[in-house]
Amino acid sequence: MRHFYRMMTVIILTCIMLCGCSKENPPDKIADADFTVITGSDIPEELQSLINERKKNPFSLTFTDQSYLYVVRGYGKQSCGGYKITVNDFCKREDGLYFDTELFGPKSDNPDERSSYPYIVIKTEYVDLPVSFSK
Structure with missing residues (x-):
């Protein structure tokens, strides 16, 4: 009987661990x-002001003027x-719009030694959808 309880405990714990390790696929x-x-x-x-306020740390944001997003x-x-x-x-x-970007470091061996705050802004026609960003 003890063997049965041990086996059931192992099976239950395995199921719990496998459920916690599942990877959610992104929407199509x-x-x-x-x-x-x-x-x-x-x-x-107005958008440039928002960027300047946030640029010291990594950030993601959306802005609209009702014509463009x-x-x-x-x-x-x-x-x-x-x-x-x-x-x-x-x-x-x-589930909405998805924005995926990537930052690449300086190519030269002697990069500009001044600090920089790289960011990218894209403009698209306005749509009332949420935007998700890559990690």
């Missing part, structure tokens, strides 16, 4: 979303300049 991609990367004076003043990803303070940000994906999914 429905379509790519059109966007334009914008910089400088093309960024609305702006999606921003900032990587916080970096020790030098010369970073590049690429957009890996911007698409519509079942």
Whole structure:
């Protein structure tokens, strides 16, 4: 009888551990979303102010002017300049829009020694959907 209880305990604990280790798949991609990367004076003043307030730390934000949706990803303070940000994906999914970017370090052996605050802003037509960001 003890053997039965031990075996049941092992089976139950194994089931609990396996349930806790499952990986949730992201929602299915429905379509790519059109966007334009914008910089400088093309960024609305109010949005630029929000970026300047947050740029010291990594951040993600959205901004709308009812005509366009702006999606921003900032990587916080970096020790030098010369970073590049690429957009890996911007698409519509079942649960909203998804924005995936990646930061690449300076390519030269002698990067600019001044601190930098790399961020990227994209502009797309306004849609009333939530935006999720890659990790």
